[in-house]
Amino acid sequence: MGKKTIRVSDFSGRVLQPDDEATRVVVLEHPDLVAGPVQLDATPAEVESIDDAALDVAIVEIHDSHGGGDPRRVVLTASEFDAMATDTPMAQLLRTADRVRPPKTRRAAEKIDYGSIEHAGRPHRGRVTEEEARLVRERLDEVNKRLADSGVRQIDPADPEHAARYGFPTPD
Structure with missing residues (x-):
């Protein structure tokens, strides 16, 4: 007995033929995503409008005393974020601001x-x-x-x- 794999688009349920091109879409963040990133299969036609629908956003972390000291991650439109800079244009602030370096990771002493x-x-x-x-x-x-x-x-x-x-x- 053999096995046959049939690929389908996760978006439409359409069966993809062996010579059809499949596009992999990785969902990194979504309100309904509970266990980390997932991947979905789609046809190129199904995802071609994603770039047109994309929003210009700013993703920021707020480090303050709220939330038990853990930073809060906030997504807002780039224009809303830009409007917060009232003295110097946001583009200039971003060019001259201090760079954030990722924390150094310590190698575990135990393999x-x-x-x-x-x-x-x-x-x-x-x-x-x-x-x-x-x-x-x-x-x-x-x-x-x-x-x-x-x-x-x-x-x-x-x-x-x-x-x-x-x-x-x-x-x-």
């Missing part, structure tokens, strides 16, 4: 064991050990739930890259 169920399947640059691949194959639902809960991409056995990395059978 992460991706061959354990707590870390198996997490994205990493190193080689996937047979133990990690076995855990991912045998406990895929558990691994994907943990990855989703931590906002990390999930493993899709139908994805050729994931299939090769974790030893899933590839469709012929």
Whole structure:
């Protein structure tokens, strides 16, 4: 018995033919998004209007005493943000403002064991050990739930890259 993979547009439900081009849309932020970024498949025609509908926005973090000291992330139109600068034009302020450097990350003194169920399947640059691949194959639902809960991409056995990395059978 063989398997047949049928690709469909997540937007319209339209079946994509083998020679149809598919466009991958990664949703980074959305009010209904609960477990981190997700990807959707669409046809190029379905997403060609996205650029036209795009808004010019400013995304800012407000660091104050509200929210227990954690910064608040706010999205507003660029024109609303620009209007807040009343003395000097916002474009000039942004050119001359102090740069924010990302915080330095400390390397963990302890090496992460991706061959354990707590870390198996997490994205990493190193080689996937047979133990990690076995855990991912045998406990895929558990691994994907943990990855989703931590906002990390999930493993899709139908994805050729994931299939090769974790030893899933590839469709012929």
